[in-house]
Amino acid sequence: MKLFDVYPLNDITIVKAKGSYVWDETGVRYLDMYGGHAVISIGHTNPHWVQNIEDQLHKIAFYSNSIKIPIQQQLADKLGKLSGKENYQLFLCNSGAEANENALKLASFHNGKKNIIAFSKGFHGRTSLAVSVTDNKNIVAPVNETENVILLPFNNSATLQDCFLNYGNEISSVIIEGIQGVGGINVADENFLKLIRKLCDEYNAVYIADSVQCGYGRSGKFFSHDFADVDADIYCIAKGMGNGFPVAGILIAPHIKPKHFMLGTTFGGNHLACAAALAVLEVIEKEKLINLTRENGLYLMNKLKTIKDIENVRGKGLMIGFDVPDHLKDLKKNLLNKHHIFTGEAKPNVIRLLPALNITRNEIDEFLKALQYEIAELKEEKEDHSDILSLIK
Numbered sequence: 477m478k479l480f481d482v483y484p485l486n487d488i489t490i491v492k493a494k495g496s497y498v499w500d501e502t503g504v505r506y507l508d509m510y511g512g513h514a515v516i517s518i519g520h521t522n523p524h525w526v527q528n529i530e531d532q533l534h535k536i537a538f539y540s541n542s543i544k545i546p547i548q549q550q551l552a553d554k555l556g557k558l559s560g561k562e563n564y565q566l567f568l569c570n571s572g573a574e575a576n577e578n579a580l581k582l583a584s585f586h587n588g589k590k591n592i593i594a595f596s597k598g599f600h601g602r603t604s605l606a607v608s609v610t611d612n613k614n615i616v617a618p619v620n621e622t623e624n625v626i627l628l629p630f631n632n633s634a635t636l637q638d639c640f641l642n643y644g645n646e647i648s649s650v651i652i653e654g655i656q657g658v659g660g661i662n663v664a665d666e667n668f669l670k671l672i673r674k675l676c677d678e679y680n681a682v683y684i685a686d687s688v689q690c691g692y693g694r695s696g697k698f699f700s701h702d703f704a705d706v707d708a709d710i711y712c713i714a715k716g717m718g719n720g721f722p723v724a725g726i727l728i729a730p731h732i733k734p735k736h737f738m739l740g741t742t743f744g745g746n747h748l749a750c751a752a753a754l755a756v757l758e759v760i761e762k763e764k765l766i767n768l769t770r771e772n773g774l775y776l777m778n779k780l781k782t783i784k785d786i787e788n789v790r791g792k793g794l795m796i797g798f799d800v801p802d803h804l805k806d807l808k809k810n811l812l813n814k815h816h817i818f819t820g821e822a823k824p825n826v827i828r829l830l831p832a833l834n835i836t837r838n839e840i841d842e843f844l845k846a847l848q849y850e851i852a853e854l855k856e857e858k859e860d861h862s863d864i865l866s867l868i869k
C-alpha cells in the first residue's frame with residue numbers, strides 16, 4: 477500500500493532527537509527551530525517526559541472514559557494552576573482540530589445560536605466545522621461549506637463592531653488565534669481582543685481562544701490572549717501540550733455547564749496521554765519555561781531586528797516570524813540543506829520560528845550566525861549575478 481501523498485516532503489529521515497536537535501539516519505545533526513510545527517515544548521525526548529510515559533505504560537495505557545481516570549484530574553489541577561484558570565473545566569481530546577470542533581459545538585449548545593465569526597488568514601484545523609472557519613479555499617471541501625460562518629478582516633475593530641450591530645443576536649461564537657500561526661505570525665491587537673470580549677458579553681456570544689499554536693507558554697505567557705488581560709470563555713489547546721504525544725483539550729469557563737453525552741471521545745484523556753501532558757506541565761513549572769521563553773524570545777527578536785535584510789520581524793516569545801525579500805528566497809531551503817537548521821514557513825514569504833521553549837542561548841546564537849552567514853552568501857551571489865548580467869549587456 478502507498479502512503480496518501482498529501483505532504484510535500486524534505487528528503488530527510490529523522491531517526492533520533494534530543495532537546496533542540498534531531499539527527500538523520502546518516503548521523504547528520506539538525507538544529508530544530510521549527511519544533512516539529514510548534515509541537516516540541518520541553519525539548520525532544522525530554523527525560524522526565526520519557527520516564528513518565530514509560531512508567532505509565534507499565535501500569536495501564538488506555539481505558540475508556542466510562543471509568544474514573546484520576547490522572548485526568550491531576551492534569552486538570554496542574555493546568556489550572558499554571559494557566560491561572562483554576563475555576564475552568566477541562567475536556568480532553570486528541571488534536572487541535574478536535575479541540576476547536578468541540579469548542580464551536582459547545583458554544584452553540586450553550587447559547588442555542590448558529591453563527592460563528594472567524595478572521596481572515598486564521599487556521600483552526602481540518603475537520604468539518606474547524607475547516608469551515610478558514611478563508612483558505614484549498615482546504616475547504618464543498619461539503620464543509622456552510623452559511624453559518626462570517627469571515628471578517630483580522631484586527632479590524634470597525635467591521636467587527638458593525639457585524640455585531642447587524643447580526644449580534646445570531647452570533648454564537650467568535651474564534652480567534654491570539655497570534656496567527658499558519659497565517660504568518662500575525663499578532664492580534666490587544667484592543668481587538670478586548671473588543672471581542674466586550675461584544676461577546678453584550679450579545680451572549682462565546683469567545684473562543686484558539687491557543688493550539690500560540691498557547692502553552694509559547695508567547696511568554698501561558699495564553700497569548702493574557703497579554704490583552706482578557707479571559708476567553710473557551711481556550712483550545714494541543715501542540716505543546718504533549719511535546720509530541722497526541723493530546724489536546726478545551727478549558728471551559730464555569731458559566732458554561734456540562735450535560736452528559738453533549739461531548740465525547742474514545743481516546744481523549746487516556747492514561748498515557750495524560751501522563752505525557754502532566755510531565756510537560758511539570759517541566760514547564762520546574763524549569764520556569766514561560767519566563768525563559770519570554771527572555772529568550774526577546775533576545776532572539778531583538779537580534780533579528782538588527783539584521784537589515786529581513787523585514788517585519790514580529791511575534792511574541794518563541795513564536796516569531798519575519799518576511800524574506802525576493803532576493804533571499806532560497807534562505808529557508810539553504811538553512812536546511814547547507815546549515816542543517818529546520819525553520820517553519822508561511823506562504824508566500826514568511827519564515828516562522830517555533831523552537832522548543834527550553835532552547836538555549838547557544839543554540840539561538842548558532843541559528844543567528846547561520847542566518848547572517850547565509851544572508852551574506854545569497855546577497856553575494858545576487859551581486860555576482862548582476863555583475864555578469866551587466867557584462868553581457
Ligand SMILES: Cc1ncc(COP(=O)(O)O)c(C=O)c1O
Nearest residue numbers: 571572573599600601657688689
Ligand atoms: C491555531 C491552530 N489551530 C488548530 C490547528 C489544528 O491542529 P491539529 O493539526 O492538531 O488538528 C493548528 C495546526 O497547525 C493550529 O495552528
